Amino acid sequence: MSATEATRARPSWWRRRRTREAGLAALFLAPSVVVFGAFFFYPIGRIVYLGFFQQNQTRTRQRWVGTEQYVEVLTGDEFREGLSITVRYVLYTVPAGLVLGVLLAVAANRRLRGIKIFHTIFASTVATSVAVASIVWLVLINPTVGYLEVDWLRDPDRALFGVALSSIWQNLGLTFIIVLAGLQAIPEEINEAATVDGMSPTRRFFTVTLPMLSPTLLFLVVVLTVFAFQAFAQIDILTNGGPAGSTETLVFKIFQQQQGGAVGEGSVMAVGLFVITFLVALGQFLLLERRVHYGSDRA
Amino acid sequence: MSGVTFDQVTKRFGDVVAVDSMSLEIRDQEFMVLLGPSGCGKSTALRMIAGLETVSEGELRIGDTTVNDVEAKDRDIAMVFQSYALYPHMTVRDNVEVPLKTRSYDVDGDRRKLRKPERADRVAEAARILGLSDLLDRKPGALSGGQRQRVALARAIVRRPEVFLMDEPLSNLDAKLRAQTRVELVELHRQLRTTIIYVTHDQVEAMTMADRIAVMEAGRLQQVGAPRDVYARPANLFVARFIGSPPMNTVDGRVRVDGGRAHVEVGDGRLDVGPRTGVADGDAVVVGIRPEHLRIAEDGVTAHVRAIEWLGHERHVYCDVAGTPVIVRDTDPGEDHAAPGTDVRVQAAPDTVHLFDPSTTERID
Numbered sequence: 264m265s266a267t268e269a270t271r272a273r274p275s276w277w278r279r280r281r282t283r284e285a286g287l288a289a290l291f292l293a294p295s296v297v298v299f300g301a302f303f304f305y306p307i308g309r310i311v312y313l314g315f316f317q318q319n320q321t322r323t324r325q326r327w328v329g330t331e332q333y334v335e336v337l338t339g340d341e342f343r344e345g346l347s348i349t350v351r352y353v354l355y356t357v358p359a360g361l362v363l364g365v366l367l368a369v370a371a372n373r374r375l376r377g378i379k380i381f382h383t384i385f386a387s388t389v390a391t392s393v394a395v396a397s398i399v400w401l402v403l404i405n406p407t408v409g410y411l412e413v414d415w416l417r418d419p420d421r422a423l424f425g426v427a428l429s430s431i432w433q434n435l436g437l438t439f440i441i442v443l444a445g446l447q448a449i450p451e452e453i454n455e456a457a458t459v460d461g462m463s464p465t466r467r468f469f470t471v472t473l474p475m476l477s478p479t480l481l482f483l484v485v486v487l488t489v490f491a492f493q494a495f496a497q498i499d500i501l502t503n504g505g506p507a508g509s510t511e512t513l514v515f516k517i518f519q520q521q522q523g524g525a526v527g528e529g530s531v532m533a534v535g536l537f538v539i540t541f542l543v544a545l546g547q548f549l550l551l552e553r554r555v556h557y558g559s560d561r562a
Numbered sequence: 563m564s565g566v567t568f569d570q571v572t573k574r575f576g577d578v579v580a581v582d583s584m585s586l587e588i589r590d591q592e593f594m595v596l597l598g599p600s601g602c603g604k605s606t607a608l609r610m611i612a613g614l615e616t617v618s619e620g621e622l623r624i625g626d627t628t629v630n631d632v633e634a635k636d637r638d639i640a641m642v643f644q645s646y647a648l649y650p651h652m653t654v655r656d657n658v659e660v661p662l663k664t665r666s667y668d669v670d671g672d673r674r675k676l677r678k679p680e681r682a683d684r685v686a687e688a689a690r691i692l693g694l695s696d697l698l699d700r701k702p703g704a705l706s707g708g709q710r711q712r713v714a715l716a717r718a719i720v721r722r723p724e725v726f727l728m729d730e731p732l733s734n735l736d737a738k739l740r741a742q743t744r745v746e747l748v749e750l751h752r753q754l755r756t757t758i759i760y761v762t763h764d765q766v767e768a769m770t771m772a773d774r775i776a777v778m779e780a781g782r783l784q785q786v787g788a789p790r791d792v793y794a795r796p797a798n799l800f801v802a803r804f805i806g807s808p809p810m811n812t813v814d815g816r817v818r819v820d821g822g823r824a825h826v827e828v829g830d831g832r833l834d835v836g837p838r839t840g841v842a843d844g845d846a847v848v849v850g851i852r853p854e855h856l857r858i859a860e861d862g863v864t865a866h867v868r869a870i871e872w873l874g875h876e877r878h879v880y881c882d883v884a885g886t887p888v889i890v891r892d893t894d895p896g897e898d899h900a901a902p903g904t905d906v907r908v909q910a911a912p913d914t915v916h917l918f919d920p921s922t923t924e925r926i927d
């Protein structure tokens with residue numbers, strides 16, 4: 264019996280039910296289709312589309328320039344410079360933020376009286392907006408009134424590093440909470456078994472804790488990387504892209520171009536950033552996932 | 563190999579006294595079972611031997627060494643946990659190999675770390691003993707409960723430690739596998755000739771596997787002895803009621819001594835208890851008789867039958883004696899007229915009647 268015959272052989276109620284199920288499926292999908300459509304697919308499509316046009320200063324008219332603008336912008340110095348600054352910013356913030364978060368969580372993951380107070384303090388940046396945290400940071404490292412007498416934000420060689428430090432600190436709360444949750448999901452008996460098996464705390468950390476934490480760490484690597492690619496508010500507040508454009512990440516350049524009326528060029532950069540972020544996150548998943556252990560010992 | 567000694571060991575968690583001044587000598591190569599209801603302090607006692615809990619007071623020795631201040635990782639013990647606590651990201655082979663990598667071992671009088679081929683040999687040997695040879699490359703997630711349990715045992719025996727500690731290792735297995743593993747553990751013990759200290763709340767496990775049982779209650783040691791002795795001569799009412807299934811019947815009675823023989827009056831009848839030295843005429847006692855030692859007879863104590871359970875090879879007759887529930891376990895039910903709602907008389911041989919002091923709950927001989 265061929266496939267078409269099989270289909271034909273099915274009774275009519277079966278086909279009716281299939282139609283009804285398809286309708287039901289569409290109904291369940293509708294909310295996410297609407298939300299993703301309105302806030303994700305439409306804007307992306309719109310930006311890709313805008314990239315084919317050049318606008319005049321007042322944005323009253325636009326002219327079709329086709330793929331030419333894509334080639335020009337994506338191979339141009341501006342984009343390369345922005346990308347290089349962005350990548351440096353990612354490299355400054357992600358590994359350091361992750362290591363610090365893990366250290367802090369390991370240090371705070373013990374049964375001590377009053378440890379909850381420290382949990383709250385360490386996690387507190389989660390509840391602080393980027394703007395507020397950046398202002399606090401600005402005051403902290405202000406050369407005249409701050410505690411740290413450094414002038415990093417006004418030194419082109421150090422400004423990005425200064426912004427990165429602030430971001431590491433701002434993300435630490437989130438990293439801390441997630442790693443702590445990951446640590447607490449490791450059954451206590453496994454840690455005890457490791458001790459009885461003769462592992463020193465250091466050895467246990469590397470042979471038991473880290474591998475069992477790997478799904479959490481993979482998640483954080485991806486999330487922190489995406490955060491870093493998208494960082495804007497802290498740069499805007501702390502350095503406004505300066506000094507001498509040394510903190511102009513891609514996002515910041517996109518923003519500036521939109522402000523300056525170069526909607527088309529900004530859109531191309533935005534598409535470029537989107538594709539790069541997407542590929543990096545995907546790459547991290549594919550590369551790291553093989554080393555991640557998701558299994559569970561519990562039946 | 564060596565024994566373990568508790569010398570007046572106490573463990574407190576804040577105000578909770580988990581183990582109360584416990585003194586117990588566990589002999590070299592002995593299979594010792596710590597038995598007691600949940601929360602009685604068995605695990606805490608075991609974990610102090612492992613070094614996972616500190617000792618609040620008293621002295622704990624492994625062999626001749628006081629280990630109060632020896633870190634867990636430096637004690638020569640292996641432990642099997644209730645959840646097995648396998649490393650989920652490692653293969654069975656790697657799980658079993660872990661203790662070999664972390665410690666130094668005596669090899670031909672030389673104390674050193676094992677080389678890779680030596681480790682592989684020992685892992686293979688442990689896997690062979692526990693029938694895991696075909697599973698070495700799997701991860702714990704791909705094993706059944708029984709197989710995981712074996713991996714946990716393999717990880718323990720691969721070290722050839724002085725002492726094995728096991729905390730309810732069978733409780734996650736189904737009934738059939740549990741019965742099978744009990745037998746295998748006894749064989750393993752015979753093969754390895756190592757001290758095993760085994761914690762359980764299951765008296766069947768204790769009775770079937772132990773060389774000696776240490777019965778605990780509320781942090782206190784109640785009785786230590788061979789399964790037979792603990793069963794035949796329970797030291798107090800707690801042990802009497804805790805060991806045995808169905809449990810020992812206990813009813814209030816009063817002693818009557820006449821002409822060198824003692825009787826106890828229970829309800830409207832009396833039971834001959836033979837010659838006893840520890841009681842005087844008129845003493846109030848708690849009378850304990852195991853269900854299998856009671857029989858329905860012509861004379862004795864009146865029992866009101868409430869229900870009868872047939873189990874095929876035996877029957878349990880549930881009665882009331884002087885207002886107290888009593889079970890008669892009848893392995894050879896002959897012709898009698900026991901029927902729910904009727905009164906019968908129950909009787910027991912004098913040497914099967916246990917007497918306990920109602921105020922101290924201690925055994926009286």
Ligand SMILES: Nc1ncnc2c1ncn2[C@@H]1O[C@H](COP(=O)(O)OP(=O)(O)O)[C@@H](O)[C@H]1O
Pocket residue numbers: 575578579580598599600601602603604605606607
């Ligand atoms: N880490 C702990 N903190 C506080 N109390 C504990 C701790 N561990 C055990 N206890 C208490 O000590 C008593 C004995 O516990 P445990 O040794 O686990 O009993 P068992 O193993 O016999 O069921 C219980 O009352 C338990 O609540």
Ligand SMILES: [Mg+2]
Pocket residue numbers: 601604605606
């Ligand atoms: Mg326990």
